[in-house]
Amino acid sequence: MGDFLYEKDLRMMQYNILTSARHNGVAAAIAGHYGLKKQEVLRMMMERMDMILLENLPARYEVWQATGDAGDETERKLGCELISRYVPLADPQAIDRICADAKERIRKGTPKDEALSEGLQNIREMLRT
Amino acid sequence: MSMIQSMKNAVRSRSIHVSYVNVGSCNGCDIEILAVLAPRYDIEQYGIYVHNNPREADILLITGAFTPQWEDKLESIWNKIPEPKAAIAIGNCPISGCVFNRRGSFVDPPVAKHIPIAAEVPGCPPRPTEILNAVLSLAPVVFKDYEEKKA
């Protein structure tokens, strides 16, 4: 991380936002969904989001639970819109690619569970990089 | 008193520029400062102008109970204000931390630890008339004969 001219190191303040009960729940849910550690998810959030987005995470997660990824079961299981639009941790195009890939494989006859777990694995890899 | 000084006194008594900064308040005090602008209280009839620009301010109104983000920034704002200058703490927050000064909170009152405070207006929030009164009674004390007093 480079030096700031005016801004202080904001990580402590970002962490303060994420310690509230609701935010913690969201981080835990996402970590559970993709098989990551909660600390990892928290670190990613702090690195990739600005503070107002961090504050808004619980509301966005609720919207996803209610209406996001509604059309397709594979997308819902992979949480495509969740990770690219509602909690934007990853690049939308890359996620779309992984999602299309998984669907393609299911169509070609790979068992559903296998394709899904592979898709999740891919997303996990991508989040970690 | 020299002639220049008396001219300066005359000018300064009718042109006081005010800037306000919120260092972690609940907004209650800020809207009471805004209410002072309203035609009912009409702050401009006393020659006080609210610009909210530290570089041309004479008086800085401070609300709120000092959060950690302001540690270096409040001082740099204070340094930007040209002399003569004065700071007024509005509300209980900058004086004592009000209800927020409890174990586990992030605030670090009083503000007087960080920059010199010339006057304090307690209240949660103080009435607009009290704020107006504080500015009006502080201004002559600070600005009258400033150069002669300094010399």
Next chain:
Amino acid sequence: MKKVVDVSLPIGPLHPCFKEPARIKCETRGEFVLSAEVELGYVKKGIERIMRGRPWQEVMFLAERICGICSVIHNMTFIETVEQLSDIAVPDRAALLRVVVNELDRIQSHVLANFSYCYTIEHETLAMYLLNLRETAMDMLELITGARVTCAYMIPGGVRFDLRPEDRQTLERSLTHIDTEIARFTAMFKNGPLIGLRSRGIGILTREAALEAHAVGPTARASGIAEDMRLRHPTYRKLGFEPVVYTEGDNYARIMVRFDEVRQSIRLIQTCLEMLPEGLIRGGGSVVAGEATYVGEAPRGELTYFVKTDDYGRIVDISVQTPSIMNIEACAHYMLTGVTSAADVTSTFISADPCVACTER
């Protein structure tokens, strides 16, 4: 890749147009805003942390000080949450008086928001008219509750002061005054050609974006989402409440929603006063252990309280979701994208009626 961004334009934390400190960082090409970020932390006091483990009698006052502009609704929502989890009934007269005070608070908050917008687009005449009108609403609040900003009017089981007959007459007279004046100012805002140029078609928030960021309150209603938590409130249902909806989603629509809601609030108060029965203003009851989530409609949108208490009426766990969180987020990431000039950044930001104090708590 070649860098496409010319300038990174920081605005704030101290800015002549902002009432509160927030830092907007815009990535621009020329003056065209490509994207914006908001950094906070200037007013983070950690109120939820100090609320834990305290009796409700103390938390009530802390809740009110989450936001000074809409303190009445924080008071009301917290008290109604506590009432819900411990089954305390409210007398009819008190329930209607709560609506009266809440709507007065909404009037002053909306007028203040429109004042800020007019001040930001440098229409100072209208701004000053509005600010002066707000004082009338503040007087009425003071008349009924005894304080201008932090009133603590509502308590579990009722309200603290009754509305005296002579005060009622003053209230009715002031409401007529506010009504005629607001009609005049709305016409000024609608017909001002320069205001139109600076407001129409600027800072557009589409319906989809509003849904995605979970925008609430006037900001959502200006984008065509007919969502208002007052529709679920039992007292408001009795009053026959209908939300105000505009579909343009630009700055102009957001301000017009607020103007219309002020007049709607006046109607609501007048209906309340007509329906006001004689009787007690305070019932009884004590706070017991339990947990509840309750949603109220603040001037800025939906306000959620989650409260968990123990047997002695102490707050074990609490979390508050304030409307400005969602609205500022929608503003920063959707409205500000594609704004064509740096001057419109501040006015668009103010049009979403941001309240940083309750965003950070």
